[in-house]
Amino acid sequence: MPKTYFIKTYGCQMNAADSAKLEGVLESAGYQKIRGSGSGDQESGYQDADIILVNTCVVRQNAEDRAAWFIQSLKGQKKVNPNLKIGLCGCLAPEPERNLKEQFPHVDFFIPPNSPEKLEEILKHDSHTSSPIPQTGMGDGVWGKRKASFVSIMHGCDNFCSYCVVPYVRGREFSRPMAEVLAEVKGLIEQGATDITLLGQNVNSYKYGLANMLREVGKLFLLPVTRYSLRFMTSHPKDMTDEIIETVAELPYVVKDFHLPVQSGDDEILRRMNRGYTIEYYLDRVKKIRSLRPQARISTDMMVGFPGETDEQFENSLKLINEVGFTMVNMFAYSTRPQTAAAKMPDQAPEEIKQARLQKLIAVVREVVRMI
Incomplete structure (x- = not known):
C-alpha cells in the first residue's frame, strides 16, 4: 500500500508554489496525496497520512498563530501514530531568535522556504522510502x-x-x-x-x-x-x-x-x-x-x-x-x-x-x- 501525505499551506502564493514543489518531491518518491475535507483550520482527513507538512507564514501575526495552533494540534496525532512524520516548512522555519525544536518537539524536521531539495534529502534517509527519488532541482519545476x-x-x-x-x-x-x-x-x-x-x-x-x-x-x-x-x-x-x-x-x-x-x-x-x-x-x-x-x-x-x-x-x-x-x-x-x-x-x-x-x-x- 503506498504511503500518503498531506500538506497544509498558510500565506501567500509564494507559499502555494513552494507547496506544489514539495508535492512534486513526495509524489516522485511514491507518496499519494490525501485530500482533506472541510476548509481552513477545520480541515480533516489528514489523520491517516504518513507524512504531514505544514507550510507556514509569518508575514502577519494571525497567519503565524493559525499555523502554530495547527502544528501543536498534531502532537496528539503523533502519540496515536508514532511513525507519523511531521515537517514544519516555510517562513517560520528560518525565523531568527527562535528555538522551534523546543517549541514543537514533536516535529521531525524543518524546511526553509524554496528548499524542496531538503525534503529530497530527508526522504532519501527515511526508511519508509522504498524506491530511489529522482533529482528534481529548482529548474525541473513541472510540479x-x-x-x-x-x-x-x-x-x-x-x-x-x-x-x-x-x-x-x-x-x-x-x-x-x-x-x-x-x-x-x-x-x-x-x-x-x-x-x-x-x-x-x-x-x-x-x-x-x-x-x-x-x-x-x-x-x-x-x-x-x-x-x-x-x-x-x-x-x-x-x-x-x-x-x-x-x-x-x-x-x-x-x-x-x-x-x-x-x-x-x-x-x-x-x-x-x-x-x-x-x-x-x-x-x-x-x-x-x-x-x-x-x-x-x-x-x-x-x-x-x-x-x-x-x-x-x-x-x-x-x-x-x-x-x-x-x-x-x-x-x-x-x-x-x-x-x-x-x-x-x-x-x-x-x-x-x-x-x-x-x-x-x-x-x-x-x-x-x-x-x-
Missing part, C-alpha cells in the same frame, strides 16, 4: 498537471519595508535565470497548462526584466495565444515602470490585472514604512494604466494602525480608496513583526484603535467595490 500553474521567477526581497519580516525569513532578492524559468514554463505548457502565474515578492524588480519575460513566455504559447492567460504577482508600486504597464496593455495573453499594494494613503506613513514612493507617484501609475486600459482591474493592500498613524492619516487612506476605485482591497491591521524597524517605533497603536479603523476601512471598501 503537477494543472491547467493553472505557479512559476517562481525570483525569491527574497531587498526592499526592507519597515513593517515586513520577509527579507529576514526569505533572504535577499535572487532572480532565476530566464532560460531556467522558460524551460519550466515550457514543461507546464506541454502538460496542458493554459493559465500561468509568474511569482516573486517583487516581480517588477526581476533582474532580467519582467517585460522581457512576459514577451518570451508568449513565444512558447501555441496558437491561438488567446487561449492562454499569463499573470504575475506581487508588484511593488515603486518598480511598476511604463515599460511593464505598456507591455501588459499590448500583449493579448497577459491578464489586465494590476495588484499594486499601496499600504497607506498618507505620504508620511509611506515614508516611515520605507515604501519608496509618494501618493502622487502612485496615482500617476494608476493614471498610466487606465490611459492604456480603462477597464483594467487594479487591486491593492491597505494597512491600518501603523505606529504613529493619526486619525487624519487614516482618513487619507480612506480618501485614496474612494479616489482610485479599487476592484479589490486586502485589508489588515498592523501587527508587530520581530526584527523589523517598525517594531521599535514609538506610538504603537492600541489594538482597539486598530480594529476600529479596520472595521471602518472594510465598510468604505465594500461601498466602493459595490459601486464599480
